[in-house]
Amino acid sequence: MSDIGKYRIKQLSIFSENRPSRLGAVAKVLRDGKINILGFSIAEGAGYGVIRVLVDRPEEARDLLTKEGFVVKFTDVLAIQMEDRPGGLFDLTDQMKDINIEYGYGYRSPPYAVLIIRVEDIDKSIEKLIAGGLHLLDNVAFH
Amino acid sequence: MPKDQLDRLQLKLLKILARRVYDSSPFYHERMREAGMTPQDIRTLADVTKLPFMTKKDLRDGYPDKLFMRDRSELIRYHASSGTTGKPTIVGYTRNDVENWSESLARALTSIGLGKEDVIQVSNTYGLFSGGLGFHYAAEKIGAVVVPASTGNTERQLELIRDLEVTAIAATPSYLMYMGEVAEKMGIDIRRDTKLRSGLLGAEPWSDRMRDRIYETMGVRGFNCFGASELSGPMFLECAEQDGIHFWGDLALVEIIDPDSGEPLGPGQKGEMVVTMLQKEAFPMVRYRMGDITSIMEEPCPCGRAHPRLTRIQGRVDDMIIIRGINVFPSQVEHALMQHRELGNEFQIVVDRKDHMDSMLVRVELRPEAFTDDIVELNELREYISSRLKGVLNVSAKVELVQSGTLPRFEGKAKRVVDRREY
Numbered sequence: 001m002s003d004i005g006k007y008r009i010k011q012l013s014i015f016s017e018n019r020p021s022r023l024g025a026v027a028k029v030l031r032d033g034k035i036n037i038l039g040f041s042i043a044e045g046a047g048y049g050v051i052r053v054l055v056d057r058p059e060e061a062r063d064l065l066t067k068e069g070f071v072v073k074f075t076d077v078l079a080i081q082m083e084d085r086p087g088g089l090f091d092l093t094d095q096m097k098d099i100n101i102e103y104g105y106g107y108r109s110p111p112y113a114v115l116i117i118r119v120e121d122i123d124k125s126i127e128k129l130i131a132g133g134l135h136l137l138d139n140v141a142f143h
Numbered sequence: 144m145p146k147d148q149l150d151r152l153q154l155k156l157l158k159i160l161a162r163r164v165y166d167s168s169p170f171y172h173e174r175m176r177e178a179g180m181t182p183q184d185i186r187t188l189a190d191v192t193k194l195p196f197m198t199k200k201d202l203r204d205g206y207p208d209k210l211f212m213r214d215r216s217e218l219i220r221y222h223a224s225s226g227t228t229g230k231p232t233i234v235g236y237t238r239n240d241v242e243n244w245s246e247s248l249a250r251a252l253t254s255i256g257l258g259k260e261d262v263i264q265v266s267n268t269y270g271l272f273s274g275g276l277g278f279h280y281a282a283e284k285i286g287a288v289v290v291p292a293s294t295g296n297t298e299r300q301l302e303l304i305r306d307l308e309v310t311a312i313a314a315t316p317s318y319l320m321y322m323g324e325v326a327e328k329m330g331i332d333i334r335r336d337t338k339l340r341s342g343l344l345g346a347e348p349w350s351d352r353m354r355d356r357i358y359e360t361m362g363v364r365g366f367n368c369f370g371a372s373e374l375s376g377p378m379f380l381e382c383a384e385q386d387g388i389h390f391w392g393d394l395a396l397v398e399i400i401d402p403d404s405g406e407p408l409g410p411g412q413k414g415e416m417v418v419t420m421l422q423k424e425a426f427p428m429v430r431y432r433m434g435d436i437t438s439i440m441e442e443p444c445p446c447g448r449a450h451p452r453l454t455r456i457q458g459r460v461d462d463m464i465i466i467r468g469i470n471v472f473p474s475q476v477e478h479a480l481m482q483h484r485e486l487g488n489e490f491q492i493v494v495d496r497k498d499h500m501d502s503m504l505v506r507v508e509l510r511p512e513a514f515t516d517d518i519v520e521l522n523e524l525r526e527y528i529s530s531r532l533k534g535v536l537n538v539s540a541k542v543e544l545v546q547s548g549t550l551p552r553f554e555g556k557a558k559r560v561v562d563r564r565e566y
Contacts, residue, residue, distance in 0.1 A: 013516035015509065017545050045518045046525060047543040052516070069548050071509070075516040102517070118516070 004126045006138040008076040010058040011116070014051040015071040016042075026051055026070065033057075033064045038142060039079075039116055041105040052105070054079075054116065054142065077118045078125065079137040082106075084113040095132030099125045146449040149392045154188045156421040157396060161185045161194065164427040168212040170205065171197075171427040191396060191419065192407055197431045202232045202373065210426040211235050218425060223271040224372040224470060231271075234372050235425040241280065243422050244375035247394050248281030251380035252311075254389065254446070255341060255366055259286030262307055262338075266300060266314040266322075267346065267468070269293045273376030274346055274468065278313040281377075287311075294318065297325045304337050311341040313377075315468045316349040316357065316365060320499035323361045334362035343368050345377060346468035347501070348456060350566040354385075367455060373431060374420060387440045387452030395420055397451055398430070399439055402460040410441040415460050416453070434460050464494055464560055466501045469538045473559040476505060479535045485513035485524055489550040496564040503540040505532060508547045 016022045023042070030037060030053075039054035055061045058074065065072045082088040089106070092115065104117040114137065119125040129136060144152070161182040164171040174195040175181065184193050202210065211218070219238050223231040236244070257263065263282040269275030275293055282289045290307060292300050301322060303309065312319065319342050326333050333339055342357060345368030354365040369388045370377030374395070379388045390397045395418050399408045402415040416435045420428035436458040439451050464471050473492060480486050487508035495502050507528070515521060525542045532540040551558075 011516075013514075015514045015546055017543075017549065043518055045544075046522055047541075048521075048545070050516060050518060069546070071511045071514045071546055073514055073516055 004123060004130075006140065007078060007126050007136045008122060009054065009079050009116075009137070009139050009142055011075045011077045011118075012051075012053045012055065012058060012061055012065070013073045013075045014053065014065060016049045016051050018047055018049060022049075023051065025068070026053070026065065029064050029068050029070070030055065030061060033060060035061045035064070038109075039105065039107050039114065041116075043103065056142065075118060076122055077116050078122065078129070079142070080115045080117065080129065081135040081137055082113045082115055084108055084111060088113055089115065092134060095129060095134050098128060144392075144449055146443075149449050150188055153392050153396055153421065154185075156393065157188065157191060157419070158182065158185050160419070160421055160429065164212070164429055168210070168427045170201070170210050171195075171429060188396075191398065191430070194419070194430050196405065196417065197427065197429055199232065199373075199432075199434070202234075203230065205426075206230050207233045208235060208426075212427065213237055213425050221271075222273040222276075222372050222376065224273070232373065234273075234375070236375065237424040240375060240423060240425050243394055244277060244378060245280035245284045247375070247378040247391055248277055248370075248380070249284035250391060251368075251378070251389070252281055252285050252287070252343070254382040254448070255380065256383055257282075257285060257287060257311055257341065261285075261287040261310045262290060263287045263343075264290040264292050264300070264304060264307075264309045264312045266292045266294060266312055266318060267377075272468070273370070273372045274313075277370065277376030277378070278343065282313075297322055298329060301326050301329060301331055304333075304339050305331060308338045310338050311343060312339060312363075313343040313368075315346050316342070316344040316353055317347065317467070317496065317499045317501060319344060319357060319361075319363070319365075320353070323357070324498065326361075339363055341366060343377075343380060345369060347465045348566055351455075353566055369453070369456070371433065373428060373433075374418060375423075382444065382446045382448060384444060384446050387444065387454055389444070389448055389450045389452055390418075392450045394422055397439065397453065399437070400432075402432075402436075408438075410439045413438045413457065432460075434463060436460060462560060464492070464562065466494060466503050466538050469536070471503070471536050471538060475535055476532065476540075476559075479532050480505070480507055480528070482531070483524075483528060485510055486528070487547055489552065490559065491550050492560045494560065494562045494564055501564065503538060504543060505540050506543045506545050506550065508550055509544040511547050 036056045041052045043050045062072045100120040102118045106115045165182045178195045217237050218235045220236040222234050265278045267274030342363045342365040344365045357365045366381045368377050369379045379390050398417040399414040408414040416433040416437050418431050435456045437453045462473050487510050490507040493504040529542045
């Protein structure tokens with residue numbers, strides 16, 4: 001019970017207006033800080049967006065971005081390892097059917113692929129997913 | 144009426160007015176006392192400058208009816224316009240006030256040649272806004288047939304214009320432009336298929352260029368109308384010459400002043416319009432600073448009327464903006480936004496016009512603490528603010544949440560409004 005916290009991955013959520021080169025500005029701060037981006041997505045609001053980024057050093061990234069005037073929040077997400085082949089995602093879905101996913105995105109990380117999800121009740125979800133035999137990446141793997 | 148005769152009449156009415164407000168308006172009595180004057184000090188027309196000014200603030204502070212100098216039993220109507228903060232400005236009317244208002248605009252309609260053979264469609268909003276009922280009463284007074292269409296349902300409005308052989312329409316210029324486009328889509332050629340030839344247009348800024356375009360596209364001659372709910376409503380119009388708005392001298396005494404010093408300016412000089420309603424009964428409207436920038440035209444009008452003529456409104460002394468005919472003050476927007484602790488102190492109002500419809504966008508900074516990864520929540524906040532603004536302003540506004548610290552900061556007077564409209 002006590003160590004399931006390690007499956008909480010710190011994602012940076014960055015408020016971004018729909019203005020040209022906002023993404024470039026975020027990417028530049030991370031590059032200048034020599035921070036590596038592991039996963040990434042952009043969500044469209046109405047007249048603004050939320051940039052969601054997984055990085056190797058989240059605290060540092062947050063501080064650097066905040067210093068540059070960005071509004072940044074940490075959001076805990078889960079990272080599920082999946083097979084990088086047809087059916088890789090499908091294999092997970094049966095174990096995930098009781099979990100309320102707010103949003104998700106994926107990326108390849110050879111030899112595997114990774115599914116990132118934001119869920120409603122994170123601790124309960126972790127337990128269910130592990131009990132279902134899924135392989136969750138812990139934050140050491142990330143950070 | 145020749146000029147000297149009009150002057151004598153104005154002086155007589157001004158004396159009576161000074162006496163009336165001195166005797167029956169505690170508010171204005173106090174103002175005159177502070178200014179160290181009595182009604183006897185009005186000996187010539189130029190003495191009007193001795194009377195103290197009134198401003199929108201006076202009306203606001205008097206909310207709802209503290210300025211009224213007649214009993215409720217003598218009032219027959221209220222209208223309301225948006226105030227500079229959350230509260231509206233309430234105006235009241237005695238029977239004579241409504242009568243004079245109708246008379247004023249009826250005269251204006253007659254001056255452009257409208258009469259009992261005409262069918263006048265009133266496509267201004269009916270309700271608390273004085274535009275709809277003002278034209279309604281005036282059109283009835285000249286014996287025209289009124290089509291009280293109000294706003295909305297544009298296709299039906301156009302069918303009525305065609306089928307009822309409407310000859311004149313009262314509307315905002317942008318709504319008329321919009322109607323023109325809808326007509327085209329419906330296959331109605333206003334010039335060929337309808338008898339609509341005159342547009343009584345006002346309640347928002349517009350230009351001669353827009354007037355030309357309306358004429359070119361629809362064959363409708365646009366006449367510039369002036370009014371404000373404080374004065375009663377729409378009251379004055381250009382005559383058939385289409386060159387300057389005639390202010391009926393027996394109803395209103397108009398001055399132009401330097402907005403900074405308050406000193407009177409001469410004919411032809413541009414300044415702030417100050418209006419004294421000579422016959423208003425329900426509440427005092429004495430040397431009321433309209434906030435509109437204009438000038439009195441020097442040359443007599445070729446139509447022969449001696450009533451003073453004013454040029455098109457050329458701007459505002461304050462930051463009021465007019466959106467779809469509705470007055471909006473940035474302070475109202477500010478007031479509404481400040482109720483939300485999720486929002487910062489900076490905001491910007493962007494006004495634009497697309498397809499002849501004004502649109503208003505309010506950009507406001509989201510406080511960093513209020514930012515959440517949950518887009519649904521942010522969108523709900525945005526929509527909630529938008530509906531609150533609509534409630535306060537009576538005009539719909541889109542809201543854009545922007546990053547804290549990105550809106551322009553001002554050291555002096557904040558410039559909150561970006562007006563991208565082309566008139």
